[in-house]
Amino acid sequence: MTEQPNEPTEGTGGFSFQDKRRIDPDTGEVREQPAAPGPAPADEFDQIVEGLEGDFEAVDTKVAELTADLQRVHAEYANYRKRVERDRETVKDLAVGAALGDMLPVLDDIGRARDHGDLEGAFKSVAESFESTIARLGLEKYGVAGDEFDPTIHEAISHATSAEVTGPTCTQVFQPGYRYKGKVLRPAIVAVTDPE
Numbered sequence: 447m448t449e450q451p452n453e454p455t456e457g458t459g460g461f462s463f464q465d466k467r468r469i470d471p472d473t474g475e476v477r478e479q480p481a482a483p484g485p486a487p488a489d490e491f492d493q494i495v496e497g498l499e500g501d502f503e504a505v506d507t508k509v510a511e512l513t514a515d516l517q518r519v520h521a522e523y524a525n526y527r528k529r530v531e532r533d534r535e536t537v538k539d540l541a542v543g544a545a546l547g548d549m550l551p552v553l554d555d556i557g558r559a560r561d562h563g564d565l566e567g568a569f570k571s572v573a574e575s576f577e578s579t580i581a582r583l584g585l586e587k588y589g590v591a592g593d594e595f596d597p598t599i600h601e602a603i604s605h606a607t608s609a610e611v612t613g614p615t616c617t618q619v620f621q622p623g624y625r626y627k628g629k630v631l632r633p634a635i636v637a638v639t640d641p642e
Contacts, residue, residue, distance in 0.1 A: 589622045589634025604637040
């Protein structure tokens with residue numbers, strides 16, 4: 447006698463299995479699939495309505511309750527989508543800022559070459575193209591002589607006093623500062639002059 451594969455076997459310590467293959471391996475025919483357990487959503491709704499038949503206030507209350515649940519889930523999803531988009535934008539800004547920060551020494555070299563008159567020919571057009579691309583990405587250069595000294599964006603390495611200034615003023619810029627989307631990537635290194 448052969449055992450059926452989808453019936454539990456007796457005396458094997460409680461081990462049993464059910465053969466869920468669609469094709470019977472012995473006959474090669476398609477097996478009938480059992481129906482999915484549980485009522486379908488439409489059947490569930492019909493059961494709720496049958497339980498409330500004749501009580502229109504209860505039906506209205508149930509509809510209002512289900513509508514409120516749906517609106518809450520919709521609002522949660524909209525908030526989740528906004529949060530994911532905001533996080534994605536933040537990660538992108540951090541990555542671009544880090545890449546731009548790595549390019550600052552190249553910009554310094556281009557600036558030194560320009561100051562010494564070595565920026566000419568093909569190198570000049572490449573340098574200008576590079577600077578315009580960096581600016582298009584959102585990198586801002588700041589720090590010129592005459593700016594008001596701001597310790598949050600300037601780094602002072604020398605100090606003097608003069609009657610010609612009315613407040614703390616950057617009188618010499620040793621290295622320009624750069625910022626991206628309001629975040630300082632590198633402070634400007636300056637000499638500061640205070641009023642006497």
